Amino acid sequence: MRKQAEKIRDIIFIITVEKDCPFYTVGEELKIENAGLSLSSYKPACLYLAESLKEIISRKVTGSIFTSITGHQKSRYQCPGCSGRIEFEYKKDKDFATLQMKLLRDAQEQARKKHLNKFFGILRDFAFFQSLDDDALVDLTLLLEFKSIPSNKIIINRDNPVTHLFIILSGKVAIISERGDKLGELKSGDIFGELNLLSGEPAAHSMHTVDATRVAMLSNKNFKYVLKKFPVLQLFLLKMLADRAQTMSLRSGHITSGMSGELAEIHAVDLFQLIHSSNKTGIVHLILDQGRARVVFRNGEIILAEFLEVTGKQALFALLQVKNGHFIYTSGISSEQQELAPIGRFMGMLMEGLQRMDEIET
Numbered sequence: 386m387r388k389q390a391e392k393i394r395d396i397i398f399i400i401t402v403e404k405d406c407p408f409y410t411v412g413e414e415l416k417i418e419n420a421g422l423s424l425s426s427y428k429p430a431c432l433y434l435a436e437s438l439k440e441i442i443s444r445k446v447t448g449s450i451f452t453s454i455t456g457h458q459k460s461r462y463q464c465p466g467c468s469g470r471i472e473f474e475y476k477k478d479k480d481f482a483t484l485q486m487k488l489l490r491d492a493q494e495q496a497r498k499k500h501l502n503k504f505f506g507i508l509r510d511f512a513f514f515q516s517l518d519d520d521a522l523v524d525l526t527l528l529l530e531f532k533s534i535p536s537n538k539i540i541i542n543r544d545n546p547v548t549h550l551f552i553i554l555s556g557k558v559a560i561i562s563e564r565g566d567k568l569g570e571l572k573s574g575d576i577f578g579e580l581n582l583l584s585g586e587p588a589a590h591s592m593h594t595v596d597a598t599r600v601a602m603l604s605n606k607n608f609k610y611v612l613k614k615f616p617v618l619q620l621f622l623l624k625m626l627a628d629r630a631q632t633m634s635l636r637s638g639h640i641t642s643g644m645s646g647e648l649a650e651i652h653a654v655d656l657f658q659l660i661h662s663s664n665k666t667g668i669v670h671l672i673l674d675q676g677r678a679r680v681v682f683r684n685g686e687i688i689l690a691e692f693l694e695v696t697g698k699q700a701l702f703a704l705l706q707v708k709n710g711h712f713i714y715t716s717g718i719s720s721e722q723q724e725l726a727p728i729g730r731f732m733g734m735l736m737e738g739l740q741r742m743d744e745i746e747t
Contacts, residue, residue: 402472409471511574516617525611529601534594541592547581549602556598561591579622582608642716649709661685661731673710681722688725697728705738
């Protein structure tokens, strides 16, 4: 009987049913080693589940109980759970039942290590992961699935549920509207699907590969677990969503005080034209590689432009040629600036500036 008791304390259970469990999914294994619950370092430990397993393995092992567990009829158990529920059943003794099973497990572990070695350095350079230390990034990488997708393939269909967070490792992905128009492109280092996982809403747009693309995927369950374990990622997502909202507002023709963005996303020509068409009064502050600049508007007309030591139209023409930099728009101007006259007719200056750009490019 003692040998039987020792044997039952080194076994494996498998999850067969899962409903709203925040941690585990169907098919995952629960290992009992030396009468204790053993989980991979990158998986969370649930105290409810640990208590259930402790109760099972600490029972007095009688012949009938042992037979029901190790016989052909598998015994099922249920975790009381917190917000969810799982059911699990006895699978096998800890030792592998066949050589094939051992080889399969070894192959799975080797694949995980291969992915870790191959993609850790790539993920480390992505903005989404830069706030994590190396140990945390290792844990997260081991939760990822990696997939290669040919060009012109649909990753997400509009109005369909989104089941994963996608991280683009290489290639490009197009955002496609309901009418089939391309709204934009995402590249290496960009992520998508996070808003749908957070809100539970179906996809608002379709996502298609532009060329051969490799992605890392994080399941919905693991995504929520990662956000709980690494709260700093929540801050990153909030900032990213705010930046996206601002970009969409700019593209849709709305600009408000405090709005900021990148000239790589909205060109200076489009930005100035948006302020002009909205009859805004305020200042665009620009932080560029060459230095700082500002353009002051009153009722949509430019009354002051300064770039380095250049002012007026020449400063404006120089700014129209800048393709990269950060801008911040603030509403309102000083009483002295209210008295300034426009430096020229807006559309006339804009056309002249664009002509100068064409001459430089040709």
